[in-house]
Every structure is written in structure tokens, then in C-alpha cells.
Amino acid sequence: MWVGRKWRPICEDRAPYVQAVGVGKVVCRQLGLRGGAERYRMYANSSMPAVATVACTGKEKALLACSLNQPTSADSERGLCKTHLAVACAGVADNIVDVRLENGSTPYEGRLEVKLNGKWGVAREWTDDSLPMARLVCQELGLKGGALRYGDYYGSGALPPLIMGLNCTGARKLRDCPFSVVAPMDPVDPSAL
Structure with a gap:
């Protein structure tokens, strides 16, 4: 997610699977692609997450329309999250x-x-x-x-x-x-x- 002139990951430590799927659908829709299944969880690096948790129903038109929770002071002290959200979209040709x-x-x-x-x-x-x-x-x-x-x-x-x-x-x-x-x-x- 683009925050403060920098790309930052979305943390997935506390996101239930159903929320991750909703986020995936919204991300793929925003990119003009189909699908949006959670692909796997990526182990985090030292990047501070842009968002600590995201909750989407999957019907939102853009990620910013979802419920976004900013990193807490504990997240800031840690400097990272355990896993980043990773999404797989299906391209137009995949039918x-x-x-x-x-x-x-x-x-x-x-x-x-x-x-x-x-x-x-x-x-x-x-x-x-x-x-x-x-x-x-x-x-x-x-x-x-x-x-x-x-x-x-x-x-x-x-x-x-x-x-x-x-x-x-x-x-x-x-x-x-x-x-x-x-x-x-x-x-x-x-x-x-």
C-alpha cells in the first residue's frame, strides 16, 4: 500500500482467513483482474506495515473503502509484523x-x-x-x-x-x-x- 511516499506491506498477523479472501478480491478488482484468493502468507521483513489489519467484505470497489486499522504502538516498537498478506489474482485469460x-x-x-x-x-x-x-x-x-x-x-x-x-x-x-x-x-x- 502506498503510504508516505513509500510502498508498505499489509500485515496479516490478526486477519482471519475470510477477511484475507475479501481483501484479495478487492485488491484484484482494483488491479482490473479476477479472483483474489489468499495465496500464502509471506514472512515479514523489517518493513513497518502500512496497515496492521484490513477487513473487507469483498464487495468494496477499492482497498481504501475497507476497514483499515493503523499499526499500534506495539507494532511500531516491534517495527514489523510476523506475516504479510499475499494475494493471487486470476488474469483475464484464466477461465x-x-x-x-x-x-x-x-x-x-x-x-x-x-x-x-x-x-x-x-x-x-x-x-x-x-x-x-x-x-x-x-x-x-x-x-x-x-x-x-x-x-x-x-x-x-x-x-x-x-x-x-x-x-x-x-x-x-x-x-x-x-x-x-x-x-x-x-x-x-x-x-x-
């Missing part, structure tokens, strides 16, 4: 164009795989409320209902992990759900429907 369920005992269940930018891969689901995502995937496949089985229930498969943090709360179509593209070092725990 889920197809979904399928693999390795299930029927065509109505299996490991969730998505086609993104012409490549198939495994979806890794990390959101707290996964029921909307399961329902939208089933709807996309012409099915009703939807439930999620956690972990590697249907095996990890041969395809690489492709997306994570698929969050469909409030979405009407799967293409409206924000997500992050998986980096090669991210752990894999495939979504199973």
Missing part, C-alpha cells in the same frame, strides 16, 4: 472452460478436473464453504445437488494440480467463481465430488 469428474465408481462422482486455458488439471479446493462449488460443478455437468468429499478420496490422478481456492459462494455460474492458479510448489489435495 475454466470445462469440468469433469474422474475415477469415481459412477459418472456422477469423482475427482474434480478442470480445463483452463486449453489444459486439463486437478482442482484443489481450500475454501471453508465448499457446498456452493459442488452444486455449481454438478449444475455444469447437468446434474442436481452436489456434495464434497475431502482429501484424496478418488486418487490424485496423473494430471498436475491446476487451480486452488475455488470459491463459489454467491456465484451463479462456475465461471464467476474466483480461484488461484497453482504454482509448482503448492501441496495437492484434490477436490472430490
Whole structure:
């Protein structure tokens, strides 16, 4: 965040996950990008944070419209925070164009795989409320209902992990759900429907 003619980090030490996702959505929207899943937490350096905590619903048009708490005297004495907020946005080209369920005992269940930018891969689901995502995937496949089985229930498969943090709360179509593209070092725990 630009403060006092200097870029400063946003501290995440006290931000619950749901607030971090809201902040991510706002940051990405402000940059003209989609998505906004919390990517990971970066260990802080010696920079004084611009903001100690941020709370966003995810619907704000800009970060300054969120609830911003300035660093306390304890933060100032410390000179830093333990972790900085890091966000992953999906670029305009990153669109889920197809979904399928693999390795299930029927065509109505299996490991969730998505086609993104012409490549198939495994979806890794990390959101707290996964029921909307399961329902939208089933709807996309012409099915009703939807439930999620956690972990590697249907095996990890041969395809690489492709997306994570698929969050469909409030979405009407799967293409409206924000997500992050998986980096090669991210752990894999495939979504199973």
C-alpha cells in the first residue's frame, strides 16, 4: 500500500482467513483482474506495515473503502509484523472452460478436473464453504445437488494440480467463481465430488 511516499506491506498477523479472501478480491478488482484468493502468507521483513489489519467484505470497489486499522504502538516498537498478506489474482485469460469428474465408481462422482486455458488439471479446493462449488460443478455437468468429499478420496490422478481456492459462494455460474492458479510448489489435495 502506498503510504508516505513509500510502498508498505499489509500485515496479516490478526486477519482471519475470510477477511484475507475479501481483501484479495478487492485488491484484484482494483488491479482490473479476477479472483483474489489468499495465496500464502509471506514472512515479514523489517518493513513497518502500512496497515496492521484490513477487513473487507469483498464487495468494496477499492482497498481504501475497507476497514483499515493503523499499526499500534506495539507494532511500531516491534517495527514489523510476523506475516504479510499475499494475494493471487486470476488474469483475464484464466477461465475454466470445462469440468469433469474422474475415477469415481459412477459418472456422477469423482475427482474434480478442470480445463483452463486449453489444459486439463486437478482442482484443489481450500475454501471453508465448499457446498456452493459442488452444486455449481454438478449444475455444469447437468446434474442436481452436489456434495464434497475431502482429501484424496478418488486418487490424485496423473494430471498436475491446476487451480486452488475455488470459491463459489454467491456465484451463479462456475465461471464467476474466483480461484488461484497453482504454482509448482503448492501441496495437492484434490477436490472430490
